[in-house]
Amino acid sequence: MGRRRGMMSEQFKYELAKDLGFYQTVQREGWGAIRAKDAGNMVKRAIELAERHLAGQNRPPR
Numbered sequence: 001m002g003r004r005r006g007m008m009s010e011q012f013k014y015e016l017a018k019d020l021g022f023y024q025t026v027q028r029e030g031w032g033a034i035r036a037k038d039a040g041n042m043v044k045r046a047i048e049l050a051e052r053h054l055a056g057q058n059r060p061p062r
Contacts, residue, residue, distance in 0.1 A: 016042045019045065
């Protein structure tokens with residue numbers, strides 16, 4: 001069975017890594033070097049941002 005293609009762009013993942021404080025690790029050692037907790041926090045943050053974005057799109061015009 002093959003690996004699934006990622007849903008997040010590389011740029012977005014790097015931005016999240018910077019925001020969450022493990023960008024240096026990714027730069028030095030790659031994505032495989034981050035902790036599972038950091039990966040989970042990255043997904044959680046991406047979901048939060050997506051929910052905010054969708055909530056903003058669903059607001060009625062003023």
